[in-house]
Structures are given as structure tokens and as C-alpha cells.
Amino acid sequence: EVQLVESGGGLVQPGGSLRLSCAASGFTFSNYWMHWVRQAPGKGLMWVSHINGDGTSTTYADSVRGRFTISRDNAKNSLYLQMNSLRAEDTAAYYCARDFPRSAWSFDYWGQGALVTVSS
Amino acid sequence: DIQLTQSPSSLSASVGGRVTITCRASQNISSYLNWYQQKPGKAPKFLIYASSSLQFGVPSRFSGSGSGTDFTLTISSLQPEDFATYYCQQSYSNPYTFGQGTKLEIK
Numbered sequence: 001e002v003q004l005v006e007s008g009g010g011l012v013q014p015g016g017s018l019r020l021s022c023a024a025s026g027f028t029f030s031n032y033w034m035h036w037v038r039q040a041p042g043k044g045l046m047w048v049s050h051i052n053g054d055g056t057s058t059t060y061a062d063s064v065r066g067r068f069t070i071s072r073d074n075a076k077n078s079l080y081l082q083m084n085s086l087r088a089e090d091t092a093a094y095y096c097a098r099d100f101p102r103s104a105w106s107f108d109y110w111g112q113g114a115l116v117t118v119s120s
Numbered sequence: 121d122i123q124l125t126q127s128p129s130s131l132s133a134s135v136g137g138r139v140t141i142t143c144r145a146s147q148n149i150s151s152y153l154n155w156y157q158q159k160p161g162k163a164p165k166f167l168i169y170a171s172s173s174l175q176f177g178v179p180s181r182f183s184g185s186g187s188g189t190d191f192t193l194t195i196s197s198l199q200p201e202d203f204a205t206y207y208c209q210q211s212y213s214n215p216y217t218f219g220q221g222t223k224l225e226i227k
Contacts, residue, residue: 103211
């Protein structure tokens with residue numbers, strides 16, 4: 001059974017940093033592109049970033065480029081999102097999601113989400 | 121960026137009824153359109169990919185159609201568990217944008 005479990009969310013002050021983790025199981029992690037998608041409270045979904053299977057290719061949404069870094073450790077079956085220079089508008093539930101190989105850039109499995117609150 | 125506009129933003133329907141949600145793209149995205157269902161406090165669930173292909177395990181009362189800029193999600197014979205928010209998402213080009221969502225409520 002495919003499982004994605006995020007951790008590392010919490011309350012952080014504006015300008016601060018936080019690192020999210022996503023533990024994957026039930027599939028060959030290194031074979032899949034992985035994504036981060038976020039959802040502000042009461043709002044819609046926004047794609048944040050993705051990374052290829054061996055970690056050599058990454059892409060970011062304009063609103064987080066230069067502040068967020070996606071990475072992975074295939075030996076640990078883990079995906080990460082390092083978030084720096086956090087702003088109030090980064091407050092959201094952050095989901096890791098697996099790329100669906102039959103239709104690239106769609107998301108077939110999602111974690112339960114990690115809540116990040118940026119506030120003083 | 122490609123903008124996706126869903127309509128309506130909300131609707132109410134009865135158990136056993138049929139509903140159609142529309143998603144319009146700001147440019148031609150061929151058939152690179154996907155649909156998700158989200159219930160309160162839960163992660164989205166993958167329903168349909170490539171406009172009309174049903175993800176494994178999704179009930180056949182869900183169907184999708186369209187190409188180019190206009191797409192629809194239809195749910196026939198609504199069940200109590202179908203009342204949720206539905207999102208379309210384009211996988212044509214980065215950034216992979218979502219529609220604003222359509223909230224389906226019980227009448």
C-alpha cells in the first residue's frame with residue numbers, strides 16, 4: 001500500500017525557516033517524480049515544486065523560487081522541502097504527492113498534509 | 121500561467137441526482153486535465169486523468185470529458201460520500217495550476 005506521511009510542520013515567525021519531510025512507503029520511491037502542493041486555510045490548491053527520481057532536476061512555483069528548496073534521499077525513501085524567508089502568505093497545509101506515471105504531472109497519491117503557520 | 125475557471129463555485133444536489141461541473145482553461149491544454157475530490161480536513165483524492173480516464177478504484181458514476189479549453193466532470197446517481205469539493209488541474213505546462221474548486225452540497 002502506498003503511503004506518504006509528512007512531518008515537520010509548525011508555527012514559525014516571519015522570516016524564519018522550516019523543513020518539511022515526507023516519508024514514502026509501498027512503492028519504489030526512486031522511480032517517481034515527487035511534488036509538494038499547498039493549500040492555504042479555506043483556499044484552493046497550489047502546486048509548489050517537483051523533483052525527479054534521482055534528485056537532479058527540480059522546478060518551483062514563482063512565489064517560492066529562491067526561498068524554498070526541494071530535495072530527496074532515496075536511501076531513506078524521503079522527500080524534503082526546506083522553506084526559508086517564510087512569509088505570512090506561506091501559511092498553508094503542505095502535501096507531498098506522487099507523480100502519476102501514466103499521465104505526468106498529475107498526482108495519484110497524497111500525504112495527509114503538514115500545517116505550516118507563519119505568524120508573529 | 122494557465123488559468124482554470126470552474127463553474128459553478130458551489131451547487132447543491134440530491135442523493136441519486138446527477139451533476140456536471142465545468143472547467144475552462146485560459147488556453148488550449150489538449151486533454152491534459154485531471155480531477156480531484158477533497159473532503160474537509162483530508163487530502164485530495166485522484167479521480168480522473170487525461171480528461172476522461174478513470175483512476176483505478178474510482179466508481180464508474182464519475183466521468184470526465186472535453187479537450188482543448190472546455191472540460192466537464194459528471195457524477196451520476198450521487199451518493200452521500202460524493203458531497204465534497206472538486207478541483208480540476210492542468211498537467212499541460214508548468215506551473216501545474218488548479219481550478220478554484222466547486223463545492224458540492226446536499227440539497
